[in-house]
Amino acid sequence: MKNFGLLIIIGFMTLNIYSQSKNFIDQxxxxxxxxxxxxxxxDKIYLTIKLDEEDNRNRRSTEELEKSMLMVLNSLDIDTDKDLSLLDFNSDFKKYFLSSQQVLKAKMYSLIVNDARTAGRVLAGLEKEDISNVSIEKTEYxxxxxxxxxxxxxxxxxxxxxxxxxxxxxxxxxxxxxxxxxxxxxxxxxxxxxxxxxxxxxxxxxxxxxxxxxxxxxxxxxxxxxxxxxxxxxxx
Incomplete structure (x- = not known):
């Protein structure tokens, strides 16, 4: 008897759902x-700047290249505190071992600029300071x-x-x-x-x-x- 009552309830629910569906279709x-x-x-252009002691004509140190980079960016009124960041948690200590006697350090930075003109000025300014290892990674809006x-x-x-x-x-x-x-x-x-x-x-x-x-x-x-x-x- 209990099973019969359950069947009636299920049958009513099925009929109700079918009725609602039919009403929607019939409209x-x-x-x-x-x-x-x-x-x-x-308006967000990501540049990657690599500073490498080996990758410059005058063999300037990474620290010297870093100072030159900051000078260029500051001259272009770029907020280096907000828009410049060091890539990789160990970039400060990334080292290239050329021999047991010689160690060259390198750093990689990510820079965000807001328009193509500024990106071009950054590339030109860094090139004049012998920093040419700069790539455009991506753009966003x-x-x-x-x-x-x-x-x-x-x-x-x-x-x-x-x-x-x-x-x-x-x-x-x-x-x-x-x-x-x-x-x-x-x-x-x-x-x-x-x-x-x-x-x-x-x-x-x-x-x-x-x-x-x-x-x-x-x-x-x-x-x-x-x-x-x-x-x-x-x-x-």
Whole structure:
């Protein structure tokens, strides 16, 4: 008897779920999918600077190279306390053993600058101080989270406009949204990491081919952000 009562309850729950599903399907609805995107100029450019006693023409010590690097960065009004950091927990003590008698020290720094012009000035200034082992590691956009939210909002607005335009010839009215799906989680469709793609360098014979004194001009490819949403509206 108890089992019979349980079957009745389960049967009622199944009927209730089926009824709700059927009511949703039976409603006239319109579904539209929209994607919005934009291109932005990166405003966080990561440079890696290697200071090596062996890697300079005049065999200057790491300490001397470090002083020259700081002089260049300070002359460009770069906040070295905030934007310059030492890489690797043991970089201060990283050593290259060339022989049992000789030890050369090296340090690697990470520097963040906010635009291509400053990056070019850093490269040019360091080159004049015989510091040429500098690489561009990656670029980022600092307001990416806010930008993604804005793209989502624009996609929703565009989805509603599309739906209204589709119903206009039918003289039907668009109802409320009953389902919204962020189909690609507002993905960053292009992020430059590692060896940076989309970079063009002009000046100093495309970086150190000669010892020319002109500025180094760098052009970074813009970063593309996109958001795709799918919205289902009731047709009233």
């Amino acid at each position: 006239p609805f319109l579904e539209t999918e929209v994607e919005t995107d934009t291109l932005v100029i990166p 600092s307001k990416s989270e806010q930008l993604i939210l804005e793209l989502k909002s624009k996609a929703i607005v565009k989805a509603k406009q599309n739906a209204e335009n589709m119903l206009a010839p039918l003289n039907q009215k668009l109802g409320k949204a009953i389902y919204i799906s962020d189909t690609n989680t507002a993905s960053l469709t292009r992020q430059l990491q590692g060896k940076v793609a989309g970079v063009q360098i002009r000046g100093m014979s495309s970086l150190y081919g000669t010892r020319a004194k002109e500025d180094i001009l760098i052009d970074f490819e813009k970063i593309k952000f996109s958001s795709k949403v799918k919205v289902t509206f009731v047709i009233e």
